Amino acid sequence: MKGHYSNILCVLSDTHRQDDVIAQAVHIAKSHQATLTLMLSLESLPPNANMVMESFSYIDSQSSMETQAQDWLRNQAEKWEEKYPTQTKVSIGSPLIDIITNVIQYQYDLVIKRAEESFLDRLFGSLDMRLLRKCPCPVWVLHQKCTSQYKNVVAALDLNYHYPKHEISVRKKLNADILRHAIQISLLEFSQLHIVHVFDAVPENIVRDGFITVDNDQMETDLAKIHAEREQALEDLLQALEGELAPDTMDYLKPQKHIVHGYPRREIAATTKSLDTDVIVMGTVARLGVPGFIMGGTAEETMNQLNCAVVGIKPAGFTSPITLADAND
Template identity: 75%
Template sequence: MNGHYRNILCVLSDTHHQDNVVKQAVHIAKSHQASLTLMLALESLPPNASIVMASFTALDSQQSMEAQANDWLVKHADKWSQKYPVKTHLCIGNPLIDIVRYVQKDGCDLVIKKAEDSFLDRLFGSLDMRLLRKCPCPVWVLDPNHEGKYKNVVAAVDLNYHYPEHEIALRKKLNLEILYHASKIALLEFSQLHIVHIFDSVPENIRRDGFISVDDNHMETDLAKIHAEREQALEVLLGELEAKLAPDVMDYLKPNVHIVHGYPRREIAATTQSLATDVIVMGTLARLGVPGYIMGGTAEETIQQLNCAVVGLKPEGFVSPITLEDES
């Protein structure tokens, strides 16, 4: 079965202990029958290098850095290519800009990268977060300690459609893309697919902050109505997914649905952890349709709490603030 991705870029941020990262990237590329490029993206020497040493020495150092990095990449690519054909690309400059511009030029449909910081600290490195914000294609941030296949795949969807009409349409399309990406991963990995939606009620938020009191009976009635509303929205979404997939695929997937009442900024990560999730597919924009308003609120807080791999998707029409213009 062919996968969803066709042209994958795996980013290496340094030359230390990259075998497991490349192993995971090769596994994903092989599963999707996709081309794979390994990019070594390094920071250039600081601008004040010529101040602390003679300019010709700084130039020699930059050239030496490039030569050594290229030698390392070619040598290791020969070894990695024995498992799966890979192309290589070396960038020394501004990694974020170099990565995004390569994606735009080469038409990459997935970027894979190891999480910079320890998952034990539950923090993503700054380059990871900036790629999730600004890269025009999906970004798959790997758990460097993961081994083997993905057993549990989570699709985190937002079924709250109480927004302006133009934004509702974008949210629905993004939810469908999240489900589609997660379904493809689950199929190729022979994994269990979980669909997670966390809902909270505005009155409960207000009550939690202690501003007003709310009748518990009314609250329970409201929560029941919201739960039913979200179940109905998901039923429609699953019908659209079934139409997009090959016949009988949904019968094979048999997704487990988790519609959970709670505070989304806590419960998405908590539910994911309780499901022993290997990878979560989620949207990485806050308010859709609001230019420049990205990676805030629930998305960013959730990502910082996760201890699994993340595939971050952008909504239809997203345009990266990084362009190919004014290249030096």
């Protein structure tokens, strides 16, 4: 069975402990029968690098740095060639721009990268987050502890369609795309598929701080209505997708549905952790159709609480703010 991805770019940000990252990228590429390119993407040296690094004769210029990097990557790739054919490339410059312009130029349909582990990266906006915001294709961020096979796959959906009309169709298409990716991963990994949706009738901080008075009986009635509405929205989505899949696919997958009442910024991650999730597939664009609202607070807060791999999906028609022209700047 051929998978969802056909042309994969695996990004390495350094030369430390990358064997498990490459192994996982090979596993994903093999599962999807995709071509695989390993790209070592490094920051360019500062203008005064020769002076600062004078005592390090083995890396005294940009060109020698590139030569060293290419030699290292070539040696790494040779270890995996017997398991799966790979291509290699080295880029030295601005990793964000280099990665995205390569995605555009060579039409990669998936970027794989290991999650950064620095607290400062999370605090000030890591390369991972910037890729999830701006990369035009899906980005698969591996957890620090890579696993050889996924047992539980989560599709995180936003089934709330109480938005302006121009946003609703885009949101529905994004939900369908998230579920398509999750289904493919689940089928190829022989894993359990979970569908998670978290809804909140009244933001809890408003109730907690006493800004409004809530009738508990009426609230329970409203919550039941919302739950039924979201169940129906999910059922409609599954029925629409069933026609695209091979017969009996849904019966084989037996997806488990989790429609949870709670605060989305907390409960999406909490539910995901309770399911012992290996990978979550989720949308990475908030307020669709509103310029500048990329990677909203809920998505970013959720990702910073997760301890599993993340596949970030953009809506159809998303255009990266980075273009091929940026590669020449």
